[in-house]
Amino acid sequence: MRESAAITRGDAPLVRRALIGVAVGYLSLFVLVPLANVFAQALAGGVTAYWHVLVRDPDSLHAVILTLTVAPAAVAANLTLGVAAAWAIARFRFPGRAGLISLIDLPFSVSPVVAGLVYVLLFGSQGPFGSWLRAHGIAIIFALPGLILVTVFVTVPFIARELIPVMEATGPEEEIAAVTLGAGAWQTFWRVTLPNIKWGLLYGVILCNARAMGEFGAAYVVSGHIAGKTETLPLRAETLFQEYDVRGAFAVGSMLASMTVLTLVLKALIEWRNRRRRPPA
Amino acid sequence: MARRHVLPGYGLSLGYTTAYLGLLVLIPLAMCFLRAAGLSREQFVAAVSSDRAVAAYTLTFGASLLAALVNALFGLVLAWVLGRYDFPGKRLIDSLVDVPLALPTAVAGLTFSSLYVQTGWLGRVLVPLGIHGAYSRLAVVLVLTFTGLPFVVRAVQPVLEASDPAVEEAAACLGATSGQTFRRVILPYLLPAWLTGIALAFARALGEYGSVVFVSGNLPYRTEIAPVLIVERLEEFAYGEATAIAAVLLVFSFASLLTINLLGRWSARRYA
Numbered sequence: 119m120r121e122s123a124a125i126t127r128g129d130a131p132l133v134r135r136a137l138i139g140v141a142v143g144y145l146s147l148f149v150l151v152p153l154a155n156v157f158a159q160a161l162a163g164g165v166t167a168y169w170h171v172l173v174r175d176p177d178s179l180h181a182v183i184l185t186l187t188v189a190p191a192a193v194a195a196n197l198t199l200g201v202a203a204a205w206a207i208a209r210f211r212f213p214g215r216a217g218l219i220s221l222i223d224l225p226f227s228v229s230p231v232v233a234g235l236v237y238v239l240l241f242g243s244q245g246p247f248g249s250w251l252r253a254h255g256i257a258i259i260f261a262l263p264g265l266i267l268v269t270v271f272v273t274v275p276f277i278a279r280e281l282i283p284v285m286e287a288t289g290p291e292e293e294i295a296a297v298t299l300g301a302g303a304w305q306t307f308w309r310v311t312l313p314n315i316k317w318g319l320l321y322g323v324i325l326c327n328a329r330a331m332g333e334f335g336a337a338y339v340v341s342g343h344i345a346g347k348t349e350t351l352p353l354r355a356e357t358l359f360q361e362y363d364v365r366g367a368f369a370v371g372s373m374l375a376s377m378t379v380l381t382l383v384l385k386a387l388i389e390w391r392n393r394r395r396r397p398p399a
Numbered sequence: 400m401a402r403r404h405v406l407p408g409y410g411l412s413l414g415y416t417t418a419y420l421g422l423l424v425l426i427p428l429a430m431c432f433l434r435a436a437g438l439s440r441e442q443f444v445a446a447v448s449s450d451r452a453v454a455a456y457t458l459t460f461g462a463s464l465l466a467a468l469v470n471a472l473f474g475l476v477l478a479w480v481l482g483r484y485d486f487p488g489k490r491l492i493d494s495l496v497d498v499p500l501a502l503p504t505a506v507a508g509l510t511f512s513s514l515y516v517q518t519g520w521l522g523r524v525l526v527p528l529g530i531h532g533a534y535s536r537l538a539v540v541l542v543l544t545f546t547g548l549p550f551v552v553r554a555v556q557p558v559l560e561a562s563d564p565a566v567e568e569a570a571a572c573l574g575a576t577s578g579q580t581f582r583r584v585i586l587p588y589l590l591p592a593w594l595t596g597i598a599l600a601f602a603r604a605l606g607e608y609g610s611v612v613f614v615s616g617n618l619p620y621r622t623e624i625a626p627v628l629i630v631e632r633l634e635e636f637a638y639g640e641a642t643a644i645a646a647v648l649l650v651f652s653f654a655s656l657l658t659i660n661l662l663g664r665w666s667a668r669r670y671a
């Protein structure tokens with residue numbers, strides 16, 4: 119179909135060239151140049167800027183560790199949600215199903231700042247659990263649990279939204295066959311479902327992870343941005359920027375941008391693999 | 400329905416999903432409205448209708464709308480080029496479209512602020528011309544255009560790839576010019592997907608904080624967006640005011656989600 123499309127739907131060569139030019143120009147201005155600028159600015163200070171930030175600045179080093187703690191925790195939580203939600207939504211019909219899908223999408227439309235705020239209202243010192251938490255010495259706001267909770271909130275849709283269409287496309291026939299042949303629930307899941315959805319799962323996980331590592335607004339609100347304690351990498355970049363340490367800010371920023379590039383390379387590899395496995399009919 | 404009896408895990412998966420979303424999404428969001436309802440009417444109105452709050456809402460909406468419209472136009476071109484043409488470097492272009500989804504917003508803010516100042520790559524040319532793409536309202540629009548870029552492309556591209564060439568051939572055979580075919584055949588066909596993409600970009604822009612806070616300068620009445628004002632109020636420990644402003648923003652989040660759902664339903668009917 120693709121070839122026939124090229125023949126029958128060919129625009130005039132001039133139109134074609136102009137449109138490609140506009141598209142490439144737009145993308146360069148808004149994506150390529152800004153992305154290149156991150157690395158150019160970070161490298162303008164030479165390797166010493168990285169050395170300075172990563173070795174000489176314990177607060178930035180702590181931010182790396184904190185980000186590598188918060189993001190995997192949030193991804194793991196949403197992985198369990200993604201699998202459960204996809205199983206319930208793609209395999210069963212029940213009243214309120216559309217509402218449940220909307221609920222999964224909801225965090226996408228909520229401002230991260232509002233997400234942070236509602237958790238402060240819930241667990242902050244003035245909230246309904248505030249005094250109980252304080253009495254038991256449990257810190258959620260301005261501490262690690264708060265950071266994980268808001269990161270979970272903002273990344274709720276990522277894995278579930280990736281898995282639901284994949285499971286709907288696979289259909290329940292193989293699982294029904296496995297169950298009919300006497301396989302247990304877990305056996306069916308591990309041996310039949312998981313192999314079918316693993317690439318969709320991986321796809322969702324890497325996108326969820328990218329979003330989790332980059333979360334700023336919600337983390338900003340609940341973290342109290344205490345350097346060396348509750349600052350994740352994006353928050354650290356902001357602090358350095360506010361302290362007029364632009365080189366340091368870009369060194370931290372370029373680490374996050376490298377994560378972005380790696381994420382997109384992995385994503386492209388998965389897509390390439392899926393195309394080869396399932397050639398278009 | 401028969402599946403329910405055959406496949407296991409219905410109760411467990413649905414129960415877990417409902418509990419998870421209820422505890423982590425629904426109850427926290429309900430807190431916002433509960434707290435806002437605890438304010439007196441005067442307090443609420445004073446918080447959400449102060450000149451500063453109105454200026455912040457206006458900028459948030461105006462800039463989000465402008466950015467969504469820019470993406471409506473250029474996103475359509477990008478989707479067209481990616482969905483219809485084959486050319487060297489197409490894979491790379493396709494991957495670059497996803498950068499705004501995967502690049503932390505703080506990094507986007509950082510790089511946009513340095514690009515458009517006088518010493519930056521683009522500011523060097525633009526600032527002498529009187530165009531200030533950093534620490535201005537334009538800066539807010541630019542960075543929101545960046546964050547919303549993938550949505551129109553990703554909504555329209557698959558629909559274009561799957562569209563039936565016979566329809567356009569028929570139009571051409573019946574004597575339509577390519578412009579007429581585009582306006583009368585292709586555009587109406589793409590409309591649900593296109594509008595969905597625009598609505599997604601707009602919804603995303605409304606709540607954006609991380610990138611804007613770096614580039615706008617955050618001047619009250621001038622370049623302060625609503626989420627920045629919420630953070631300001633929080634840092635003054637004015638929880639009531641912050642909550643009131645957030646509640647208004649949340650209402651618009653729900654409205655945009657509803658719009659996106661309705662558009663999605665329209666798309667599903669059109670492209671089934």
